[in-house]
Amino acid sequence: MRRRAACWIFPLIAGALLAACSKPPSSSAAQPAVASHRPPMAQSYSDEFHYKDPCSLLQTTEVEAALGAPLGTPPYRASNGSPVADGPDCVYQTAKFQTVTLSVDYDGGQSEYHIGDLLNGILKGTTVLSDKAKQAMVSEDGSQITGEWDEAKLTPLNCCIFNALRADQMISIDFTGSTMTLKAAAALVDAAFKRIDKPLALDGAANVAAAMAFLGGRPRPMKPCDVLSRAEVEAIVGTLATTPKAQDGTCTYELPRQPGRLPLVYELEFAWQGGNYDFRQDLQVAKMSGAAVGGMQMQVTTQQQVPDRPPADGTGARAAATAQKSAGTHTVTTTKTLSVDEMAKQMNGQTFTQAAHLTGAENVTNAGPWERSAGVGAKFEAVRKDVLVKVSTFANEDKAKALVSAAMSKF
Amino acid sequence: MKRCLMILIFAGATAVARGGTIVHMNRTDFDGKTRPEAVLYAQEGQFRMDTLDADGHVSNFVLVRDGSVWQVDVPKRTFFEIDQAALAGQQSQMQEQMQAMLQRLPPDQRAAMEERMKGLMAGRSQSSLTMTDTGKTDHVGSWDCEVWQVRRSGAVSSDACIASRGSLTGGDELVDAVHKAAAITKDVVSALPGARATAQQMAVYGKVDGFPVRTRQLGSDGSVESAETVSSVERQSLPADRFAIPKGFTQTTLGGGHE
Numbered sequence: 001m002r003r004r005a006a007c008w009i010f011p012l013i014a015g016a017l018l019a020a021c022s023k024p025p026s027s028s029a030a031q032p033a034v035a036s037h038r039p040p041m042a043q044s045y046s047d048e049f050h051y052k053d054p055c056s057l058l059q060t061t062e063v064e065a066a067l068g069a070p071l072g073t074p075p076y077r078a079s080n081g082s083p084v085a086d087g088p089d090c091v092y093q094t095a096k097f098q099t100v101t102l103s104v105d106y107d108g109g110q111s112e113y114h115i116g117d118l119l120n121g122i123l124k125g126t127t128v129l130s131d132k133a134k135q136a137m138v139s140e141d142g143s144q145i146t147g148e149w150d151e152a153k154l155t156p157l158n159c160c161i162f163n164a165l166r167a168d169q170m171i172s173i174d175f176t177g178s179t180m181t182l183k184a185a186a187a188l189v190d191a192a193f194k195r196i197d198k199p200l201a202l203d204g205a206a207n208v209a210a211a212m213a214f215l216g217g218r219p220r221p222m223k224p225c226d227v228l229s230r231a232e233v234e235a236i237v238g239t240l241a242t243t244p245k246a247q248d249g250t251c252t253y254e255l256p257r258q259p260g261r262l263p264l265v266y267e268l269e270f271a272w273q274g275g276n277y278d279f280r281q282d283l284q285v286a287k288m289s290g291a292a293v294g295g296m297q298m299q300v301t302t303q304q305q306v307p308d309r310p311p312a313d314g315t316g317a318r319a320a321a322t323a324q325k326s327a328g329t330h331t332v333t334t335t336k337t338l339s340v341d342e343m344a345k346q347m348n349g350q351t352f353t354q355a356a357h358l359t360g361a362e363n364v365t366n367a368g369p370w371e372r373s374a375g376v377g378a379k380f381e382a383v384r385k386d387v388l389v390k391v392s393t394f395a396n397e398d399k400a401k402a403l404v405s406a407a408m409s410k411f
Numbered sequence: 412m413k414r415c416l417m418i419l420i421f422a423g424a425t426a427v428a429r430g431g432t433i434v435h436m437n438r439t440d441f442d443g444k445t446r447p448e449a450v451l452y453a454q455e456g457q458f459r460m461d462t463l464d465a466d467g468h469v470s471n472f473v474l475v476r477d478g479s480v481w482q483v484d485v486p487k488r489t490f491f492e493i494d495q496a497a498l499a500g501q502q503s504q505m506q507e508q509m510q511a512m513l514q515r516l517p518p519d520q521r522a523a524m525e526e527r528m529k530g531l532m533a534g535r536s537q538s539s540l541t542m543t544d545t546g547k548t549d550h551v552g553s554w555d556c557e558v559w560q561v562r563r564s565g566a567v568s569s570d571a572c573i574a575s576r577g578s579l580t581g582g583d584e585l586v587d588a589v590h591k592a593a594a595i596t597k598d599v600v601s602a603l604p605g606a607r608a609t610a611q612q613m614a615v616y617g618k619v620d621g622f623p624v625r626t627r628q629l630g631s632d633g634s635v636e637s638a639e640t641v642s643s644v645e646r647q648s649l650p651a652d653r654f655a656i657p658k659g660f661t662q663t664t665l666g667g668g669h670e
Binding site: 037039040041042043044045046048049051052084085086203205206208209 | 466468469474476477478479481485486487488489490492494651652654655656657658659661662
């Protein structure tokens with residue numbers, strides 16, 4: 001901490017005494033109320049101290065348009081997701097707790113932007129990033145993403161953190177916790193850069209108290225096996241073999257074992273906060289896994305017996321000579337290079353990534369009490385009020401979904 | 412009508428005459444770099460001192476008015492009152508923390524630490540502070556000033572070049588507000604056992620009939636470690652809210668807890 005002013009007036013107040021006061025607020029440091037005078041509060045709001053506010057770069061309406069839903073609380077300043085008046089981020093949250101976070105480095109952006117370069121370089125040398133991910137500045141619809149920046153990129157290993165750098169200023173937008181598209185998110189960053197020198201009169205610090213009240217309305221976390229009673233579960237899946245077992249955020253329901261068959265269990269897993277974020281990340285991981293496996297190339301050799309045809313000319317005679325002759329027929333050997341996805345589609349009418357729920361796509365037709373849902377690998381996942389519920393679908397997919405539906409009716 | 416107009420003109424002139432004073436101060440570090448450090452506002456006995464960050468934005472300010480001292484943390488949007496009870500509570504909390512820390516030390520280290528702390532406390536309570544006019548004059552910016560030395564326990568710790576109130580724009584307003592603020596601060600800190608020197612300091616400042624246009628922190632060898640210099644003084648009628656806690660800020664206590 002730099003030395004405070006040795007100003008003639010209050011050397012001690014500015015120094016020794018207040019040094020003890022400069023620690024950050026914490027509940028453990030709370031003191032009893034000791035103020036003996038009524039604070040001389042200003043009569044009106046002033047913008048005297050309003051600067052470097054990440055919430056002053058975007059109109060609420062333009063964020064709502066990008067989210068496709070109205071905000072549940074005015075944009076607020078935050079740090080690591082928690083509302084704090086001097087936070088470096090601005091959080092935009094819909095009434096259903098979908099979240100987008102805008103972070104602004106007013107200076108020092110160059111070093112912040114290049115922190116991930118080494119990791120990016122390593123990943124580009126591997127197959128971890130899909131070709132589409134490597135071409136980060138192409139939007140979902142294939143159009144080129146451009147804006148008021150010198151350079152831009154996506155944070156590696158994450159679908160939805162877009163970083164843009166202009167001179168030494170960096171703006172990042174993390175839209176993982178929402179359904180926002182990259183194209184819409186990049187447009188918001190573009191708009192933010194255009195306002196950075198003439199910000200709006202929006203004060204994100206003033207909205208912190210409202211945000212805390214809003215977040216207090218989130219579903220309260222419950223023990224995983226307390227969400228549904230045993231009777232409720234048995235009404236869906238049948239009689240259980242044992243008492244439901246809770247571990248971390250998961251409740252396991254085990255069915256009676258059938259002789260010679262694998263044990264059947266339903267694992268119901270809850271994430272009470274950041275459900276939208278985790279859901280989109282799960283989809284991204286699934287998509288990357290699907291691309292890695294489904295895109296694997298393999299050589300497929302087929303041999304087919306075809307009837308002999310009389311040669312029409314000399315070239316036909318040479319072609320016929322390469323085939324293995326038999327009585328009236330010959331064998332034609334064909335070698336093709338196919339991806340796992342193409343091969344699976346030829347065999348089953350569905351690609352491998354589709355069949356294994358590794359496309360990364362949300363299921364838009366699967367109606368339920370949830371706001372978002374998808375099959376992700378061997379699980380069904382759904383989000384409601386930012387609570388993510390996952391269930392294993394191995395035993396019975398319909399009953400697994402019914403469990404999620406029943407659980408979601410509880411919050 | 413004419414009489415009313417005259418009254419209005421007179422009232423306006425009075426308002427201007429009773430306007431506030433703004434003092435801008437720069438800091439020069441030992442590396443020679445100078446940057447804005449603080450802004451002082453004084454008006455009708457009310458006083459505010461802003462501390463600026465590297466970008467020139469206000470990081471915090473101290474407000475002295477109506478017999479109270481308030482500290483405002485601008486980035487955190489919080490404020491608290493500095494009064495005797497709060498300071499005593501803070502000091503007591505620090506002592507408790509220190510005792511808890513000492514209890515965790517091995518006996519020999521604890522004894523050595525306790526001995527050192529005793530010496531430190533004794534030094535604090537016995538240290539004296541004096542200010543003397545060196546009889547020298549200097550020139551800082553556009554002001555002529557007299558050089559005073561501050562001695563702490565006999566050793567010169569800093570010096571100040573004090574311009575007379577008459578030579579400063581709004582000097583009367585400024586010096587009166589400083590005197591008042593120094594008196595309030597002296598009262599607030601006087602109850603603290605370890606703040607005897609500060610109380611003395613406040614008493615001395617309250618007697619200086621001028622304003623320091625330059626203060627310098629001196630090393631033990633007399634070298635200048637840093638200097639704060641007045642860069643400009645303006646006279647301006649200031650809105651009442653300039654001497655208030657901004658609307659929307661939250662009250663906390665000295666330790667940072669919310670009230």
